[in-house]
Amino acid sequence: MAISLQQVHANEILAHARAENPRECCGLIGGREARTQTVYPLRNVAPDPLVAYEVAPEALFAAQRAMRERDEQLLGIYHSHPRAADPTPSITDVRLAYYSSAVYFIVGLGGEQSCLRAFRISEREGRWQSAEYAVVADAQSVKQ
Numbered sequence: 001m002a003i004s005l006q007q008v009h010a011n012e013i014l015a016h017a018r019a020e021n022p023r024e025c026c027g028l029i030g031g032r033e034a035r036t037q038t039v040y041p042l043r044n045v046a047p048d049p050l051v052a053y054e055v056a057p058e059a060l061f062a063a064q065r066a067m068r069e070r071d072e073q074l075l076g077i078y079h080s081h082p083r084a085a086d087p088t089p090s091i092t093d094v095r096l097a098y099y100s101s102a103v104y105f106i107v108g109l110g111g112e113q114s115c116l117r118a119f120r121i122s123e124r125e126g127r128w129q130s131a132e133y134a135v136v137a138d139a140q141s142v143k144q
Contacts, residue, residue, distance in 0.1 A: 002134055003031075003035075003036065003076060004034060004133070004136045005135050006136055007135055007136065009039045010116060013039060017107040017109055020049075021109055022083075023082070024051070024053040024081070025041070025079060026042050026079040027042045027078050028042065028063050028064075028076070028077055028078075029075050029077070029105070030063075030073065032071065035136075037072055038067070040066065040067075042060070074099060075102065076104065077102050078105035079104075079107070081108050081109070082109045083109070084109070085110040088119070089104065093121065094122075095126075097121035097123040100122060103120060103133065104118070104119045104120075104131075105117070106118075117130070119131050
């Protein structure tokens with residue numbers, strides 16, 4: 001099932017990646033029924049944030065708790081590859097992809113335009129494939 005990423009959420013993710021550049025950014029995406037509702041930007045605490053990302057366990061738990069309180073599911077995990085024009089999961093990304101039900105979004109900042117790509121990653125099988133997603137109008141701008 002393809003994720004519907006609201007335009008405002010795509011903008012938040014791209015802004016977070018640009019603000020953290022040259023460090024990798026990271027965060028979670030919560031929602032319901034494959035439609036995003038909330039972006040949870042998190043702080044990268046990796047020993048070398050220029051080439052890796054890691055979230056402090058307490059921040060990860062707090063974001064997951066907020067999702068539960070909002071009745072959201074973990075739809076996606078995002079991070080950036082600041083020097084990549086067309087990002088794909090690294091060997092480390094695959095090795096550390098513990099949430100197999102989540103879509104992994106990677107922002108590439110190395111080209112003229114920022115690039116947002118999505119992947120399904122199987123840590124157990126050590127492989128990845130592109131995932132479908134659609135950037136959609138914000139919920140607030142859609143007429144009921």
